[in-house]
Amino acid sequence: MVHIILVLTGYLNIILAAAYTLTSFQLFPDLPPKRKKKLFRRQEHTLLQFHFFCNLNLILLQQDVKLIYFYGAQLLFILFVMFAYRHIYKGTSRLLTNNMLFFMVVGLVMLTRLSYKDYALNQFITIVACFLVFMLVPLLMKMLRFWERITWVYGIGGFLLLATVLVFGVEEYGATNWISIAGVTLQPSEFAKIIFILFIACRLSKSLELKDLIITTAIAAAYVLFLVLERDLGAALIFFIVYLVMLYVATGRLTLFISGMVAGAGAAVVAYQLFTHVQTRVNAWRDPWAIIDGDGGGYQICQSLFAIGTGSWFGLGLGQGVPNTIPVVYSDFIFSALAEEFGTIFVLCLILVFVSCLLVFLDASMRAGKRMYKLIALGFGVCFMFQVFLNIGGVVKFIPLTGVTLPLISYGRSSVASVLLIFAITQGIYLLGQNDEGDMNEDMGQQEAGTERN
């Protein structure tokens, strides 16, 4: 009996994930409100069903009463989030909220499967705490408008945050990008990312004069260099790409983006020559089988590929694989665990939901009135999505490993907190964009101004 349930839920979960993915794209075109409402309801039901069946599976497998309570707590939280955003913050993106919940559910299910005690419970507490605090963010954004003007507070604050590792820094996984305060380890670069984007958005929305562009670029380069010296290559890469994309969108000059990429490629070659840890990463990507023994990083990537290959299309079923054989599976390599147990179809759906999430960010950016809001939403979207690309690309050996987490799914306090903050600010921008009908469509306003001038 148990076996039948396990097998059935295994297939059912894939179907539910696919159904969820479908609705997450169906909701983009302008639909009549009634139809939209129906679709949202369907999407939310699918999400709750997926959550239920995954947890049923886990409870049957682990036979632990605690998991029933844990499921109950999660369910309450999900319902609360759905309710809160729908009724308190009217005008926020319901799709973004749902997608956020989907990632959280997927992450919590996998972490519970890996270890309830070590990861899942902590992760859940972090999520709840951060979410409740960040609930205030959209409200504050609306009430206190001074946050749009403190450009240099961001510029300097971000650096100070990164500099904390020089004082409190501890080394983990070969990079000195963690700080430890009162026994709590945090990764400042996760938060510096947000401040950096706010800073760049402030700068680029105020002036596109060459002088200002040069100053902005110099500061952005200083950030990236700082991160490279901290050996936090993943973050450095994210900052770099985010800046280039924001610069491109702000100026509309593709040449700037391309020349930036060329410069970046040159810098990457130099970094490869200079740093041995870059060389190890690249070698492990080129041929992990050759250095499967020893600490070249080949072992990790090989285990990840074993997991994905073994999982094949339909996965081994939740709890049926051996994802714990992959080093740091709970964090950077959680994608491989998902591929092993849920299967490739499921993880492809997951990637599509990430894409849907990016589209929501870009949609927020397009809808936003002010240039600054546009750039912030865009920066967040790019930052979020590029991190997803680096993580998944790394664990499937598409690109070299960069050591970044899978947002909202990987275990990690800083990672979860920073992503939730990004979501909260984006919701705030949605809210401002919807409400600030006054300065809606600045582009159009400018066009009119231009006509006037003649």
Add this chain to the structure above:
Amino acid sequence: MKIWDNKKQEQNEINVPLPTKREEKPKRKEKGAKERKDRKEGFLYTCLSWLVRPAKQLRLNRQILVVAYFFAFLFVALMGYITYYVAIPGKEDATSSYNPRKNIFSERMIKGEIKTADDKTIAKSVKSGKDDYSRSYPAERMFAHVVGYDLYGKSGLEASANYYLYRSHSNVFGRIINDLRDEKNQGDTVYSTLDYDLQQTAYNALGGYKGAVVVMEPQTGKILAMVSKPDFNPNAISENYEMLNKDEDSALLNRATQGLYPPGSTFKIVTALEYIRENPKWKKFSYTCEGTTTIDHVRIKCAGNTAHGRVDLYGAMAHSCNNAFVTLASGLDFASFRKTAEQLQLNQKLPINLEYSKSRFVLDGKSPASEMPQTSIGQGDTLMTPLLNCMIVSSIANDGVMMTPYLTDYVESSDGKLVKKFTPSIYKEVMTENEAEELTKLLVKVVKEGSASALSGLRHSYAGKTGSAEHQEGRNTHAWFVGFSPVKNPKIAVCVIAEDAGSGSSVAVPIAKKIFTTYYEKNK
């Protein structure tokens, strides 16, 4: 920006955003001032300003769309890569011993069958309990080593094809129904390259001798037969495992791939190759054999103290004249000799997914001259596996190209769909085509008028080399034969070793002959 701003002032498309009040559009008077200011700032500044000037239509939304397309492209590529990785079955990782998932399937799958190329089952799963299956080997001892066993550990094909045997590519719905009924799915069938009849002939021909036989297709690397003796009964292995493990004769050892033997005179092939390489005028070599000789204080005698008289390299090879070989080898360069040996994969890893030993060649640039005579005739410290010896002779047959030896031909689902086909692959060019041709001529001589003349005068042509390797004082020599047939466009290469059996020509050649005969009877 300003430059552009000024130049295009009169046009309509100006959309440059100037968001704050402070930066309201300059009036005409101020504009002139700015123009002057730009000139003051120099040419470079002007150029740069022009380069980074905002686009004419500064609509952010259009750029945002471009970003969306850019990321869509990135993720389509990523998803394509993942799909490709999962869709193409059987990667190098599948059978890796590092993969802890090797055994994960045994609980939910029935391990598939292993069949020979001529469709005879040599391993299958039979129901042994309500939900239990155990492996059964219909051919019993004949394929014991090469098929191996699946016990606490695995060996042979049972290990190397494990991944495929535990995968099912049969009808998806059938599999789902089985899943639901909590019944195991039948794994795919692996067709090996092994030929049942050749294996049987080789197994019977080796008879009571300990030793090994390897039969290969030189042009593809397919292994057609692989016998090792003493053997064991794979159907009773779980009962006998303890005993077999402690066995003095190490019956569990696959001598074909793991047995290290002094190559004896078969190594003269390597010595001859090195001599040809170092001496362009090797055809002028001449030596008068008187039965014994002393070189570098080492006394060497020809088998049975036979005096071969005047021989060139052909004669020395044909009659396996030790004296001639130690003489020609005395001038060889040690370092270069080692290089040649290692090119032929001695001291090297072999590209095969079976347990094997590395063959050993110890001479190097620093070795004393007194090591050379024994080494040149395959005694001394050189040790080789029958597999490598077969690979070397196959390379000679295949114009100097060593093919990757392989045992799995293709994989079929239990309902007969082709899942994966393995194709021959070149491993390395170990000698030039010309060298291979010259060595072939030397080996033909061995058959025509030398120690393997039992193979002469038959319907098909043969080339080969015998060996009688001394291994222990007072015991009979190991009998070796390596060879291939036909000489032109070779189809089959054979390596035979029979331990303590006597001379190569009297014991090993007849065994090889039976194998060749069976092959030609089957492939008329």
